[in-house]
Amino acid sequence: xxxxxxxxxxxxxHTAMIALIIALFSFLVRSWTFRxxxxxxxxxxxxTAIAISMVALIISLFLRSLAAEYFAxxxxxxSMLVLIIGVQLGFLLLDRWFKLPHLGWPVALLLIVxxxxxxxLPTEIKPLQAALQSYWRSIHVPIIILSYAMxxxxxxxxxxxxxKLYFAPGNASSTVQQPIPAVEGPNTERVSMIQLSQGxxxxxPASLSGQAAxxxxxxxxxxxxxxxxxxxxxxxxAIGIILGGLWANEAWGxxxxxxxxxxxxxxxxxxxxxxxxxxxxxxxxxxxxAWVSVAGYALMLITYFGVNLMGLGLHSYGKxx
Numbered sequence: 001x002x003x004x005x006x007x008x009x010x011x012x013x014h015t016a017m018i019a020l021i022i023a024l025f026s027f028l029v030r031s032w033t034f035r036x037x038x039x040x041x042x043x044x045x046x047x048t049a050i051a052i053s054m055v056a057l058i059i060s061l062f063l064r065s066l067a068a069e070y071f072a073x074x075x076x077x078x079s080m081l082v083l084i085i086g087v088q089l090g091f092l093l094l095d096r097w098f099k100l101p102h103l104g105w106p107v108a109l110l111l112i113v114x115x116x117x118x119x120x121l122p123t124e125i126k127p128l129q130a131a132l133q134s135y136w137r138s139i140h141v142p143i144i145i146l147s148y149a150m151x152x153x154x155x156x157x158x159x160x161x162x163x164k165l166y167f168a169p170g171n172a173s174s175t176v177q178q179p180i181p182a183v184e185g186p187n188t189e190r191v192s193m194i195q196l197s198q199g200x201x202x203x204x205p206a207s208l209s210g211q212a213a214x215x216x217x218x219x220x221x222x223x224x225x226x227x228x229x230x231x232x233x234x235x236x237x238a239i240g241i242i243l244g245g246l247w248a249n250e251a252w253g254x255x256x257x258x259x260x261x262x263x264x265x266x267x268x269x270x271x272x273x274x275x276x277x278x279x280x281x282x283x284x285x286x287x288x289x290a291w292v293s294v295a296g297y298a299l300m301l302i303t304y305f306g307v308n309l310m311g312l313g314l315h316s317y318g319k320x321x
Contacts, residue, residue, distance in 0.1 A: 009067070012060035013081075013119060016053040020112045023049035027104030046104050047095060053111075054088040057081055068125045071138050075126075079145060080118040084111055086149030094153065094225065102218070103225075106156045136247035144240035144265075148300060150233030151272070155297035157226040158290040164219035165287055223286040226293050227279050234272050241265050264303035271296040 007015070026046030061081055064072040072078045091107045094100065244262070245255040256262060275292045278284045 009060045009063040012056045012063065013115070016056035016060070017112070017115055017119075019049045019053035019056065020108055020115065022046075023053065024105055024108035024112060027108055031102050031105055046108070047092065050088055050092060050104075050108065054085055054092070057085050057088075061085070064125070070128060072125070073137065073141050074128055074132050075122075077118055077121040077123050079141065080114060080121070082142065082145050083148055083152075084114055084118070086146050087111060087152050090149050090153050090229070094229075098221070098225070100221075100225070102160055103153075103156060103222075106160065107153070110152070110156065131251045134247060134251065136243065136250065140240055140243040140247050143236055143243065147233040147236035147240060148304060150229045150236065151297055151300050154226045154229035154233065154293055157222045157229060158293040158297075161219050161222040161226065161286060162290045162294075164217070164222065165290070219286060223289065226290065227276075230272055230275055230279075230293065230296070234269070234276060237265070237269050237272070241269060261303065261307045264299070264306060268296065268299040268303045271299045 023046045026049060030046055061072055061078070064078070073082060087107065088111065091103070095104065241262075244265075248257065248262075249255045271292075275289065275296055278292060279289055
């Protein structure tokens with residue numbers, strides 16, 4: 001506890017920013033040299049920096065909660081801190097499982113931009129409004145934000161997949177690991193995708209599920225990663241919306257009032273539902289699926305920032321400024 005009190009809440013946020021900058025440069029080097037065995041220590045540095053940044057932000061949020069005397073998740077600044085922590089946690093798990101060579105630096109760059117924007121927001125601690133003085137706040141909001149974190153990772157994975165498909169056809173056909181001669185024939189990639197899906201659904205890294213990723217192009221791997229992130233975030237968002245309805249009934253006397261935030265949350269859920277339908281249907285190209293994922297993320301950004309920027313509806317307590 002004495003160590004925690006040694007630095008202020010703001011200083012821990014600055015520590016997180018420095019760690020993210022270190023991670024960005026480390027992952028850039030990793031992306032350029034991921035096939036060179038002499039630079040195998042570079043990924044460890046980047047992942048460690050992301051972990052340090054995450055811990056620093058958790059401590060900052062803890063200190064803020066102590067100062068506020070409630071769980072500090074009541075305004076835009078605090079929710080973005082939780083969102084950044086969620087993205088960091090999700091990335092650390094994905095990188096541990098799949099050792100993705102090109103996802104690290106986009107994640108670090110986006111988090112630097114997000115944290116820079118976040119610290120520009122009002123950070124004053126204010127008494128909770130009546131509607132927020134409920135145990136539902138500590139249940140509903142984190143689940144929603146965790147779904148947003150998974151959608152953020154899906155978005156970045158989609159962008160990488162699109163880049164591979166459009167601008168790097170040579171790299172798109174390159175494999176992540178050595179090919180497996182035992183899997184051959186015209187349906188090689190389809191078989192590999194099925195094997196990879198089995199490994200992902202069991203929570204195991206691709207390298208442990210028969211090394212199925214060996215036959216996969218990087219574009220196909222990021223396409224699969226996008227699907228898994230959306231498949232995890234979609235039920236979280238659905239559960240969060242249901243819990244929000246229960247909270248709304250307790251606070252305002254009705255489950256659904258077509259508030260702008262409620263309406264856009266439903267639209268976002270339907271948007272990602274379209275992605276999952278198209279993906280499971282299996283009749284659409286990775287390019288189309290990636291663009292649908294990007295469109296879903298645009299809906300999510302409108303849901304997350306739109307109401308706060310406009311200050312409209314029952315959720316205007318989260319407005320900026």
